[in-house]
Amino acid sequence: MSRARRFARWGVSLAALIAAGGYVVARAGKPWDFETYYFAGAAFRAGLNPYSLENLTRVARRTVTLPFLYPPATLALFAPMSLLPKAVAAGAWLGFKGVLAAFLVWLWRREFLRGSDPFRLLVVLALGFDLSVAWDLRTGNVALLEIAILWIALAAFVRGRDALAGYLIALGSIFKLLPVGLLGVLAAAPRPRPVRAALIAGSAAFLAVAVSLPPGLAAEWRAAIVHASPNARLAIEVNPSALGLSDWLFGALGAPAASVPFLAMGAYLAFAAAILLLSLEPLRRARASSTRVETAMIAVLLWLLLSPRLMVYSFAMAIAPVLYAIETRVRTEAWRWLAALLVCAQAAIRLAPGPEPPMLGAASFAILLGAWALLRQPPSFPRAASSQGWFAHSPSPVPR
Numbered sequence: 001m002s003r004a005r006r007f008a009r010w011g012v013s014l015a016a017l018i019a020a021g022g023y024v025v026a027r028a029g030k031p032w033d034f035e036t037y038y039f040a041g042a043a044f045r046a047g048l049n050p051y052s053l054e055n056l057t058r059v060a061r062r063t064v065t066l067p068f069l070y071p072p073a074t075l076a077l078f079a080p081m082s083l084l085p086k087a088v089a090a091g092a093w094l095g096f097k098g099v100l101a102a103f104l105v106w107l108w109r110r111e112f113l114r115g116s117d118p119f120r121l122l123v124v125l126a127l128g129f130d131l132s133v134a135w136d137l138r139t140g141n142v143a144l145l146e147i148a149i150l151w152i153a154l155a156a157f158v159r160g161r162d163a164l165a166g167y168l169i170a171l172g173s174i175f176k177l178l179p180v181g182l183l184g185v186l187a188a189a190p191r192p193r194p195v196r197a198a199l200i201a202g203s204a205a206f207l208a209v210a211v212s213l214p215p216g217l218a219a220e221w222r223a224a225i226v227h228a229s230p231n232a233r234l235a236i237e238v239n240p241s242a243l244g245l246s247d248w249l250f251g252a253l254g255a256p257a258a259s260v261p262f263l264a265m266g267a268y269l270a271f272a273a274a275i276l277l278l279s280l281e282p283l284r285r286a287r288a289s290s291t292r293v294e295t296a297m298i299a300v301l302l303w304l305l306l307s308p309r310l311m312v313y314s315f316a317m318a319i320a321p322v323l324y325a326i327e328t329r330v331r332t333e334a335w336r337w338l339a340a341l342l343v344c345a346q347a348a349i350r351l352a353p354g355p356e357p358p359m360l361g362a363a364s365f366a367i368l369l370g371a372w373a374l375l376r377q378p379p380s381f382p383r384a385a386s387s388q389g390w391f392a393h394s395p396s397p398v399p400r
Contacts, residue, residue, distance in 0.1 A: 166203030301324025
């Protein structure tokens with residue numbers, strides 16, 4: 001690569017990072033998700049029920065409107081944070097998640113995207129999927145921590161450490177539960193069927209026990225979930241999932257309000273069945289060729305496509321598989337850059353002055369579908385070469 005081209009790529013990457021950083025800094029004074037975590041930790045330390053909005057309001061000394069809905073085990077993370085002044089804790093949390101973002105870049109490049117363009121990865125991390133990473137940083141959500149644990153789990157899977165991968169997926173699911181669906185990746189491991197079933201069952205059991213303790217507080221958590229469920233339908237702007245899109249579509253078509261949830265669920269189930277059916281062949285192909293990286297990437301895209309709740313910051317999970325699809329299926333460098341810039345196109349609209357289109361987030365789902373369609377095709381050429389890394393301690397080479 002010539003010096004001029006390298007300089008230009010550094011310039012584009014730096015501009016993307018500055019734009020995303022400005023978006024975070026301009027809105028970082030009100031990390032509403034982190035504040036709920038902080039007040040829940042404070043309530044727990046005070047011996048109060050952290051699942052009660054009244055108790056959160058009491059410790060906050062102001063009205064708190066977002067309930068705490070994570071299992072009691074997660075309070076082991078949030079309670080110590082509440083020992084610090086809120087502003088200090090929020091700054092530390094933001095800095096920690098910035099480190100996690102840098103770690104993910106390193107992990108993706110090392111384990112999943114070898115041979116890919118690091119500048120392209122930085123641009124998509126900063127701007128991709130409607131500023132998904134920046135959304136997480138500015139709201140103080142736990143998504144980047146969850147995503148980091150899940151990608152460490154998938155790196156373990158790629159290295160053949162299937163038991164470790166299963167328990168790490170369970171650990172990463174302890175916040176929002178839905179990532180437990182990624183245990184399905186173990187079904188594609190080249191192991192006897194009883195072993196695969198035992199790995200999945202053991203990991204799921206670990207999660208079930210983790211979210212059930214302590215029993216009294218776990219009962220309060222379940223009651224809070226049930227109480228929040230009638231209000232769980234979210235606008236398409238923040239929940240552009242398959243189910244959310246179905247719900248929006250039938251509402252936009254003028255279906256009776258009482259029937260919209262049932263019609264949306266039927267359409268979602270039909271979509272899920274079609275996606276799973278059409279994914280069998282690429283999964284079989286990846287398993288037959290012992291391409292564990294490809295199996296992991298298809299599994300992540302399937303989980304995202306089928307997730308009934310997919311918040312804007314959840315799309316940070318899609319950065320690696322979408323770039324993998326671009327790197328292995330798009331032939332020329334110019335077209336790869338064009339595809340990557342399309343992944344970032346929503347950011348240009350969001351960062352521009354003026355109101356944001358309500359359907360802006362829905363474009364992220366369309367990108368997922370496009371990447372899934374690419375991965376249904378055989379790879380044009382391998383760009384994720386095998387390598388030695390963290391989990392490469394087996395006495396024999398591990399198929400990737």
